[in-house]
Amino acid sequence: MASGEFTVQDLKRILHEAAGESDGADVDVGTMDTEFIELGYESLALLETGSRIEREFGITLDDSTLFDSPTPRALIEAVNAQLTVQEAS
């Protein structure tokens, strides 16, 4: 199990494993605030990505957390918040 911080590189890697590489702009530091849907990833791709993040980082993400995080920045922050909560407990 990985631990520590969830980075944009982690997101990019897991997103590619889960749902493949998009034809458009990739997830990166330059697209942190671009919505996933514009990056070519729909809700099912995010569901699959969320499930892989949970497995790899040993956390639990509510479906609402996923769908309330429309951009890479929002999702990374949500995952890191969850990691902090779980490390504290």
Next chain:
Amino acid sequence: MTSRAVVTGIGVVSPNGFGAEDYWTATCGGKSGIGRITRFDPQRYPARLAGEVSGFSAEDHLPSRLIPQTDRMTQLALVGADHALADAGVSTGDLPEFGMGVVTASSCGGFEFGQGELQNLWSKGGQYVSAYQSFAWFYAVNTGQISIRNGMRGPSGVLVSDQAGGLDAIAQARRLIRKGSDLILSGGVDASICPWGWVAQLAGGRLSTSEQPDRAYLPFDTDAAGHVPGEGGALLIIEDAEAARRRGVTRVYGEIRGYGSTFDPRPGSGREPALRKAIEIALDDAGLSPGEIDVVFADAAAVPELDRVEATAITEVFGRRGVPVTAPKTMTGRLGSGAAPLDVAAAFLAMRTGVIPPTANVTLSPEYDLDLVTTLPRRASVNAAVVLARGHGGFNSAVVLRSTD
């Protein structure tokens, strides 16, 4: 006047040929795609031969985004659809999106994908099951993915009636053309050569257990003892003849002229099987007499009882040795919902090239009074053809195809 449904494009993904041209060269040359299974180790199974589409790598043909969410049958279908659209000279972006629909057949859905996710479920737990399993296994998924990829948002659907479904889908495409759609992409592609799919096929009790590729699938032969399954199929672009003319199409393969489907009586009822009736309904629908048909592509079950039913039906409609009969699926195996669309493609290619492909490896049993084209292809002027397909449980379907030249 009722609108005419014409075929303007053909896409083939077959065990003995990738692309229509490859397939036709192989088929007329008697080249088989049947061999020992390579997609898994078949050693522990009683049947070990299949027709596999070898050398296919989805990554070479499809965008990365589609790979994690698609079963092999869908990957093959998407590529077959690309071929068919290209062959018809259709750029879907140039046509009204609601004027184009997709109707495919499916006999079993995405078995290989489903097997992987079941393995994940039982060996690792529910959190390891792909979210894409929700649709990747589904019967309608080939239709859906083709529709999404190509922006074809008109009337669409899926037909599930085992092997007969391949013709039922094409008939539904014609129905939609008559109701006003300009273009329907139709046909079928199945691929379930994985342990789970194999076990399901074995349970049907009709698989050949021969280990010799040239002796395993012998319809209408004294040694008929079941069939070899295969993967792949064909997709066709079916258009309203007038709409095709308007977009500048000058050469079509031919017309979907007639269709008939029936269901067999209850086993043991003593009543006649309904295949003959399906042929007669299709001929009647086409407005053609048996004497006007130049070739019959047989369902070719290779189960003696089923071969007898089919030979009897053909003889009763067309007379003793009254029409050339062939089964090029002896070179691909039975492809589930892909089999009959591939035969439809073969029939149109026979019209275009004036060649009837052979039934490979078969020596006609003296029991049947059929003019079976065996060993070598036969030169013939083909203007009208009948394609037959039957599905497990009693489905019978027939289509009549006609050249438009």
